[in-house]
Amino acid sequence: MIKKILIVDDSPIARKILKKCIPQDRGYEFHEAGNGLEGLEKFKTETPDVTFMDLTMPVMDGIQALEEIKKCDDDAVVIVATADVQVKTIFRVMNLGALMVLKKPVTKETVEDALLKARVSLEDIRR
């Protein structure tokens, strides 16, 4: 079951769009971070069930943040939401253990699908 969701993106608009694409009737608790380092800190303090991670960010980029999060918790469910859709980027983040990559701009359908996949993954982990 997903309770807490962390959204890491330097763009307040991208965070707003992502949040709007997440069903609001499921009682999720949202946390937000404006760069990878802030995201990593929020991940440690809030222990979210699912983290949405942008890649191109100041201070610490999403690839490094993903790497650090996976060092803290190998089972962390991280969904990358990015405009950088180069094959090599997708390959890199999947190798680092991202659950999946969402291409920006995200839509309600792609975010809902991602959350469904995240829920299945969490159930597998917790079983």
Place this chain on the structure above:
Amino acid sequence: METASNNQITEEEKDILQEVMNISFGKASADLTDVINAYVVLSVPDVTLLKAEKLPDYIRDDIKDYNSISIIEQNFWGKFKGICFLIFPSRSGRKLVAMLGEGDDSFEQSDTMAVLEKETLIEVGNILIGACVGKVAELLSEVVTYSPPRVIFEDSPKKNISKDIFEPESMAIIMKTIFSFEGQDINGFLFLVTSQESFGWLKVALHRFMERYE
């Protein structure tokens, strides 16, 4: 949503435009890596509003470390109207030729190499500018047409970028992205500039873009 007059943009509109630019340049770089054997490292795009007469100084400030540069310049028209400058330090064209797998060492110093370099810059410009501007327009439900790209080899960056691109007293929005190629000593600067003429349409289009998520 806050509003501003038609020669200004609000912070929120700037944020939306920055995200639209981020998505668009992401698409452009993916298109480029389809034809060039490289990985494009992207930076966070920057959106700045300034008087058109200050535009040359703004651009020069970013490229001040380079003695000579190559500029690929392309105009675009439609409700979204403006000009794009893709700027590389000089000799980047030759490196790009090599990355595209074109030419060989025997072309070095020859006229053929100069032609190849120019053609490569035009091709890279076509891909990056076309995909980026096209995606901005698409996200904002608009279409644009383009002028053919023009390459300028410039020994003195201080001289280039004319002040007469737009009415000097009018405002302009500059969307800037700096990028590099992983493992290659090549930086590039993409400046997408839109004139005050497009502001009215742009503001409405940005709000419509966000309404899709309401």
